[in-house]
Amino acid sequence: MLDAIVWVFQNIGLAFYNLGYALTHPQLWLDWSDKTSIMRFVYYGGSVEFFFVVFTTFLVFTAIGLWKNEFMWGCVRVLEGFANTVGRTVAWVGLLMVLQQIIIVFIQRIFARPDIVFGFGIPLQFDISWYAEELKLYNALVVCLCATYTFVQGGHVRVDLVYSAVSFRTKRVIDMFGSLIFMMPVAVLTWMYGWYFMWRHLITPNPSASDTLERLILKARAVRWNVETIGFSPNGFNGYFLFKILLISFTAMVFLHAVAFFYRSYLEWKEGPESENKYLDRDSLGEGEEAYEGTH
Template sequence: MSPFDRLLLQGAIALENINEWVGRSVAWLSLLMVLVTFAVVVLRYTFDLGWIAMQESITYMHAVLFLAGAAYTLKHQGHVRVDIFYHRFSLRTRAWVELFGSLFLLLPVCLFIFFMSWDYVAQSWTLYEGSREAGGLDGVYLLKSMILLMAALLVAQGIANIMRCLLVLRGHTEQLFAVDTPSKEEI
């Protein structure tokens, strides 16, 4: 493996490790959402108690789970695809399809989302936007910031995908997807 190829692989692995860590971290929110939802139901129907902030926290966790977990899902090829021909393609052809998709679909859409959301998020931060409900959570501006984080993480994963596609096109056929990542000893 040439130094350039090694650099591509190490760069892809570094970017993917960020998304792996974020994805595994926010995955715990799904369990926490279940527990908080259970607590809301028990408190409401058993003790006739309810807190808006507790109910809103479920929505916040749900949003963070999906926004921060999108790049993790992309890394593990978990997004829905319309796969009529793709699975029949050779690894090299799949690399071209992935490269094209990342360069001309994923990255432009993510950059569009990032730049179009910037003013929306900035305005929310300027106002320190909070809940519209009395007793709700005051961190709406933090939640809206997750839009920018989602776009940034997806761009990072898109760049990692591009690096892997380049490796395949340069003859390293085992490097297309993150699940095919070699161990540290192989690098």
């Protein structure tokens, strides 16, 4: 037990050095013309070192926020603003998905064409099935990148067995507990599995979570890009590696919003009911919104 505590504090201390070294030597992990840089990036993205850099940053920001609450409110506003901006932008993909489906129906059923060609200098030609399967990507974009936006807007379904019957401050305690015990750990675990799952579909030889940095650098001599381009059908959509990237993006956004939700819950718990929804930027349906919401 003592060894584990020492290990944790040792890694927290090393996090400052690791972060400083990474920022002052970006060529070691961002210069992808060097194959060893690619392998360093792969290793550190799913490493204990990276985890403790993120964890220590969270601790430092939390400590500053506890000392100066306006700083913590600033973090909440930035993180919630990020979730809203990404969500409101990506939500337009839903319209694109509908328009593309209409075009597919017209081209296939009315004009009886097996493909769609765009001619901008170099003709871009794909089979109808490619565009039909691409709709899955649009759906994944909305699901992954609008999840935290929906959370900020209060759009996720929740089952209130205890929550609705307790006091305001007890609700905030439950929210803080949920952020720390459920949202953050699940996001971290999903990242750890998703990170190497993504890279196994981008490069060869396949990296593994059990590989040490030294072993990955040895593999660097044989590394080459091998981006996944296999579709489920012969002429179908072949960009399925994008789904792996979306998984990583989703977990990163969930983790960041877990931090924002924890901070907001703490501040509302401390400041009382008068601070409920302070600085919260929610979409409005305009006049008559209350009547509309009352029907749902």
